Amino acid sequence: MGIQDIIEGKKQWRAHTARVKALPPDYQIVYKEMQKYLFKVGPVDLPDGNLLSGIVDFFEEGVAAGKGVLELIGTDVAAFCDDLVKNSRTYADIYQASISEELGTPEK
Incomplete structure (x- = not known):
């Protein structure tokens, strides 16, 4: 990764x-909670993917349609995020696998 890549990444x-x-404001609050949750347990390829920008696109469409953020995602932010990444390998999966290896139990 060169300096130009770093600069371009910062611009993006x-x-x-x-x-x-x-x-x-209500959309910003929910987005920040989603971002925090996804950075903690989200997919391994989150920094390289377009999941976060897709969420912003989705939110912008909701604002344009005059909907509240909870109308779009429901009241359980974590469940919504889990549905977004349900088919992706997550940091939680990697952690669970490492625990299983330490205990000597086979991975599911």
């Missing part, structure tokens, strides 16, 4: 955060 991240800041 700043543009992404500007889009988040343009959302209504």
Whole structure:
């Protein structure tokens, strides 16, 4: 990864955060909670993928349609996030596999 890649990545991240800041306050709060949750247990390829920008796209469409954020995702943010990444390998999966190896039990 060269310096140009780092600079381009920072530009993209700043543009992404500007889009988040343009959302209504309730959407921003939910997005930040989703981001925190996904960074903790989300897919391994989260930094390289487009999941977060897809969420912002989804939220922008909801704002344009005049819907509240909870109308879009429901009241359980974690369950919504889990549904988004249900077919992806997550950090939680890797952690569970390492625990299983330490205990000598076969992985599911």
